[in-house]
Amino acid sequence: MEWQLVLLIVFGGLVVILMTGLPVAFGFMIINVVGIYLLWGGASGLGQLFLSMKESVASFVILPIPMFILLGNVLFHSGMAGRAIDVVDKWMGSLPGRLSLLAVGSGVIVSALSGSGLASAAMLGSTLVPDMEKRGYKTSMSAGPIMGSGGIAMIIPPSGDIVLLASLAYLSVGTLLIAGVIPGLLMGALYGIYIVVRCFLQPSVAPAYKVVSVPLRQKLRATVVDIVPIAIIIFLVTGVIIIGIATPSEAASMGALGAFVLAACYRSLTWKVIKTSILSAVMVTVMLLTILLGAIAFSQILAFSGCIKGLLAFTTSLPLSPIVILIGMQLVVLILGCFMDEVAIMMMIVPIYIPIVAVLGFNPIWFAILLLINMEMGLTTPPFGLILFVMKGVMPPATKITDLYKAALPFLACDAMAMALLIAFPQIALWLPGLMITR
Secondary structure, three states, X not given: OOHHHXXXXXXXXXXXXXXXXXXXXXXXXXXHHHHHHHHOOOHHHHHHHHHXXXXXXXXXXXXXXXXXXXXXXXXXXXXXHHHHHHHHHHHOOOOOOHHHHHHHHHHHHHHHHHOOHHHHHHHHHHHHHHHHHHOOOOHHHHHHHXXXXXXXXXXXXXOHXXXXXXXHHOOOHHHHHHHOHHXXXXXXXXXXXXXXXXXXXXXXXXXXXXXXXOOHHHHHHHHHHHOHHHHHHHHHHHHHHHOOOOOHHHHHHHHHHHHHHHHHHOOOOOHHHHHHHHHHHHHHHHHHHHHXXXXXXXXXXXXXXXXXXXXXXXXXXXXXXXXXXXXXXXHHHHHHHOOXXXXXXXXXXXXXXXXXXXXXXXXXXXXXXXXXXXXXXXXXXXXXXXXXXXXXXXXXXXXXXXXXXXXXXXXXXXXXXXXXXXXXOOHHHHHHHHOOOOO
């Protein structure tokens, strides 16, 4: 069977299965079982499938996933993330679009704590939107910044998506985690610049209001009490990887332990917080590991059937420069993001894209960060971006989904600008990993 036909059958069948509403992991599992049974010699092929599934999850490399999730849950459920947002609020002053900037600043901090874009958007939305509505903020300056900054959690460590992508692409987890720091901060900076410029040119979208002045001494005290300890947690997750004294798995474990200790110091480590955090972490981890089971086998089907080899030959024969091919690959991901979640996209395209990237001569770490930003855009891309629906749930009932579409577009443009800068200047992603001290 020609590789083109195999590719068409595999992807066509996968799309049909996912359209039925079946969970992504089970959809891939069905394709894997059918494909391997037909291509790998029946029952013996299924035996090989189960062996590869076992190897895909019995790996020390993916240990950061449950630890990152547990870390974020403890910080959320203990209220420490909310305390950090209050400190950021004290420092904002009377800047144009003050609450919108607060959403972006808080989004970056929460992203560095939770690694979950949906959780970040839900928390910021429920916390900030009521005050924004009361102050007369338009949807573009209330929902827009929250949706944009919520997606940054995919880029800034700790990010389970980064660990999953690194596992699928056989990349260094630590290097990819550190590579996301500066691009994530760049995205936040672009959001902030857009908000200030927009509110300066069009003050009606975020009306100014009188802010209660907070003495400098009080702000400094709040920073020391509520921000510095969290900065220590962030250092335990990322700093120890950069200076080479811990692996990503060790860093994630130290971060989770640090979150428990910090919650205990704040006297907010109740039995309810422990139970909720652990149960939530277990459920999300099981879901991600189940997805990983199907992803490895799926990539093996593509390789065994000759699809990867055929695609590589086809790509290298195109009369186009590598950068044009790269942009075309990103456009495909952007279109998929309009209809699918980031995990499904990751599972479908990573086995195909990574070999092509190697043939084209691009740095795989740099490409992976581009891919993450692109998939992050999918969280707020109409019509099926998941953050759009999260925001619909926390916005006033009169808010239409089309209003959220419009609010998301300027921040999607900022994401596209970040990707363009990253393509033009790859060192934005590669400089910090270059400082890492390897063990």
